[in-house]
Amino acid sequence: MIMAGISFQIYADEQPLRRYLKRIENRLESPRPVLASIGEYMLRRTEERFFAQKDPQGKAWKKLSPVTLKTKKHTKILTESGNLRGRIVYRLEPGAVVIGTNVVYGAIHQLGxxxxxxxxxxxxxxxxxxxxxxxxxxxxxxxxxxxxxxxxTIPARPFLGVNDEDRQEFENILIDYLTDR
Structure with missing residues (x-):
């Protein structure tokens, strides 16, 4: 029932909408570019964690022991040679992006x-x-x-991982990819 004596109707031309949905469908068939964007984003985020000395949830890494501090040139954690930080990579797999490192001691530092x-x-x-x-x-x-x-004994100092902010950015990257932004 229409109220107060005035109304209007909207007629939609379905063709532009169908073309737009087809373009989105085509992009979903080839997700490599969006996965690569997510991989690049995660490389930056992981680098930030090394500089902030924090895990993906923002919790500070456990401090170095006094014995370890005596043998190091720097007081920053996991950055003595820069080898671990510099060898974080991603690879694309069908429908996925995998972020990690091939440095043999990476796992002990991530997991403890x-x-x-x-x-x-x-x-x-x-x-x-x-x-x-x-x-x-x-x-x-x-x-x-x-x-x-x-x-x-080496404490866990997670540098790989995803938090809520990262998930939101993944969504933004996907929306930008699907809408040509």
């Missing part, structure tokens, strides 16, 4: 874990003040170079 390794201990002097669990007069003792097994 314990590494058991053999380390070479250099020749050094030690003050000995106990023997067989009992105190003795302190004296200097030279310790020869030797190999030692060592467990090294």
């Amino acid at each position: 874990g314990t590494i058991r390794k053999n380390v070479q201990v250099r020749i050094h002097w030690r003050i000995m003040n106990r023997a067989f669990g009992r105190p003795i007069p302190a004296r200097h003792v030279m310790v020869d170079s030797h190999e030692r097994k060592m467990d090294l």
